[in-house]
Amino acid sequence: MSLLRAPSAFAADFKELALPFADGVVASLRAGDLVYLSGTLYTGRDQTHRRLCALLDQGKDLPVDLAGQLLYYVGPSPARPGRVIGAVGPTTSYRMDSYTPRLLDLGLLATMGKGARSLPVREAMQRHGAIYLAAFGGAGAFLSRCVLSVELVAFADAGPEAMFRFEVLNFPAVVINDVAGRDFYEQIGTGDTPS
Amino acid sequence: MKTVTAARITEAVRGLAIAAAHDLEPDILDALVAARDRETSPLARNVLELLMRNADIASRDEIPLCQDTGICTVFVTLGQEVHIAGDLGAAIQEGVRQGYEEGFLRKSVCDVMTRNNTGTNLPAVIHVELEPGERCRLRFLPKGCGSENMSGLKMLPPAAGIPGAVDYIVETVVNAGPNPCPPLVVGVGIGGNFEKAALMAKKVLLRPLGRPSEREDVARLEEQLLTRMNREGRGVLGLGGCNTVLAVHVDTFPTHIASLPVAVNIQCHSHRHKEVDL
Numbered sequence: 001m002s003l004l005r006a007p008s009a010f011a012a013d014f015k016e017l018a019l020p021f022a023d024g025v026v027a028s029l030r031a032g033d034l035v036y037l038s039g040t041l042y043t044g045r046d047q048t049h050r051r052l053c054a055l056l057d058q059g060k061d062l063p064v065d066l067a068g069q070l071l072y073y074v075g076p077s078p079a080r081p082g083r084v085i086g087a088v089g090p091t092t093s094y095r096m097d098s099y100t101p102r103l104l105d106l107g108l109l110a111t112m113g114k115g116a117r118s119l120p121v122r123e124a125m126q127r128h129g130a131i132y133l134a135a136f137g138g139a140g141a142f143l144s145r146c147v148l149s150v151e152l153v154a155f156a157d158a159g160p161e162a163m164f165r166f167e168v169l170n171f172p173a174v175v176i177n178d179v180a181g182r183d184f185y186e187q188i189g190t191g192d193t194p195s
Numbered sequence: 196m197k198t199v200t201a202a203r204i205t206e207a208v209r210g211l212a213i214a215a216a217h218d219l220e221p222d223i224l225d226a227l228v229a230a231r232d233r234e235t236s237p238l239a240r241n242v243l244e245l246l247m248r249n250a251d252i253a254s255r256d257e258i259p260l261c262q263d264t265g266i267c268t269v270f271v272t273l274g275q276e277v278h279i280a281g282d283l284g285a286a287i288q289e290g291v292r293q294g295y296e297e298g299f300l301r302k303s304v305c306d307v308m309t310r311n312n313t314g315t316n317l318p319a320v321i322h323v324e325l326e327p328g329e330r331c332r333l334r335f336l337p338k339g340c341g342s343e344n345m346s347g348l349k350m351l352p353p354a355a356g357i358p359g360a361v362d363y364i365v366e367t368v369v370n371a372g373p374n375p376c377p378p379l380v381v382g383v384g385i386g387g388n389f390e391k392a393a394l395m396a397k398k399v400l401l402r403p404l405g406r407p408s409e410r411e412d413v414a415r416l417e418e419q420l421l422t423r424m425n426r427e428g429r430g431v432l433g434l435g436g437c438n439t440v441l442a443v444h445v446d447t448f449p450t451h452i453a454s455l456p457v458a459v460n461i462q463c464h465s466h467r468h469k470e471v472d473l
Contacts, residue, residue, distance in 0.1 A: 034238075075301065077301040078300075080257065086299055087260070087301075092341045092375075115341075115372065115433070134433075134434075136245055137373070137376040138260070139246060140253075140261045141259065142248055159312045160301050160303065188430065188433065188434060189429075190426065190429055191428050
């Protein structure tokens with residue numbers, strides 16, 4: 001299997017971006033931009049968020065410094081022997097909404113999942129100059145090829161809900177909320193008004 | 196009288212679980228191709244092609260189509276002339292356990308009070324229906340909860356009528372937006388009572404895609420719903436175009452004179468289902 005082969009499913013133009021983002025990159029992105037992400041990101045979903053916020057409640061340090069990072073909402077399927085990881089598509093983001101503003105307060109710069117965010121999350125993103133991206137839902141096998149390595153960071157007992165660090169290469173996504181407060185989902189017309 | 200052993204059922208369910216996670220059935224693959232061919236938005240068209248490529252990689256490399264390999268529903272149609280040698284329910288559960296462990300599928304089931312993962316993807320939800328004869332059919336429907344969470348049920352007043360039901364069904368799908376990973380398969384149960392409507396909505400997802408209801412007025416309703424959803428929806432993954440929904444399947448049942456139950460079960464584009472006759 002050619003693990004390193006860049007995805008080429010898209011005819012559209014993608015911006016190639018390094019993670020963590022260099023200064024000024026996040027502010028330069030606009031809702032609707034298609035991006036290929038390469039570099040380091042962190043993962044977490046429901047249980048990881050619950051536990052991160054519980055640590056904050058107790059005044060404790062988080063297992064990693066999230067400042068400047070991208071947090072991807074995913075619960076991977078297990079890796080077969082010899083593989084890096086199983087399927088790694090996005091999970092639905094609204095379930096993280098109640099936790100997200102606290103993490104943005106810590107300097108988290110980008111979140112990635114699927115589906116729209118709540119108004120409080122969008123306001124917090126604007127306040128902090130952060131963005132939200134959607135990965136392609138239900139493309140978990142395809143996206144698996146974009147993950148070069150996986151390291152457990154915390155909450156191993158949460159199984160698929162543990163927190164991991166991924167090294168990714170050309171991981172495709174679309175910018176939904178930009179720093180100016182635009183929302184790509186809202187810009188999309190309905191079926192009879194092609195965008 | 197035909198005998199089916201518990202061991203055979205376990206082995207069959209194990210196989211269905213692994214196959215369902217990796218290989219889409221021709222009905223959903225054909226529906227995705229048809230959607231791509233009629234798609235008007237370039238981005239949506241690209242995404243549909245990505246999804247086809249995803250299906251190809253999943254099947255070839257044995258990586259699940261989606262990391263959410265679901266909570267399992269098993270529909271058993273059991274002939275009254277079939278003798279099950281052993282414990283039917285336990286045999287099915289064991290098959291799910293083996294399939295999820297040995298197939299490297301994600302264990303996504305947790306205790307509802309503690310949220311602790313059961314670690315086995317158990318229990319599966321099992322529905323058994325008896326019929327005359329010697330058939331023993333297992334239908335396997337693992338379902339991710341991005342789509343399941345967007346489903347709904349409403350007990351409408353009879354005065355709302357079918358137009359009221361249509362509004363509720365369309366609203367449920369359109370309001371779900373990008374969350375359930377459109378293009379969707381939408382199962383609808385109208386009538387019966389509270390649980391009958393929900394069960395119909397789930398079970399009708401298993402009708403081969405594109406085959407209309409045998410009842411002419413219901414088939415027309417399916418057409419109407421499909422057209423409205425694709426007109427009012429926001430397309431593939433909510434990123435635009437004319438393919439919010441691939442198919443709408445409606446099942447009906449007589450109801451109480453005071454009632455109009457309507458259930459909508461939403462299924463994502465990764466419509467995984469497998470069946471076997473033992």
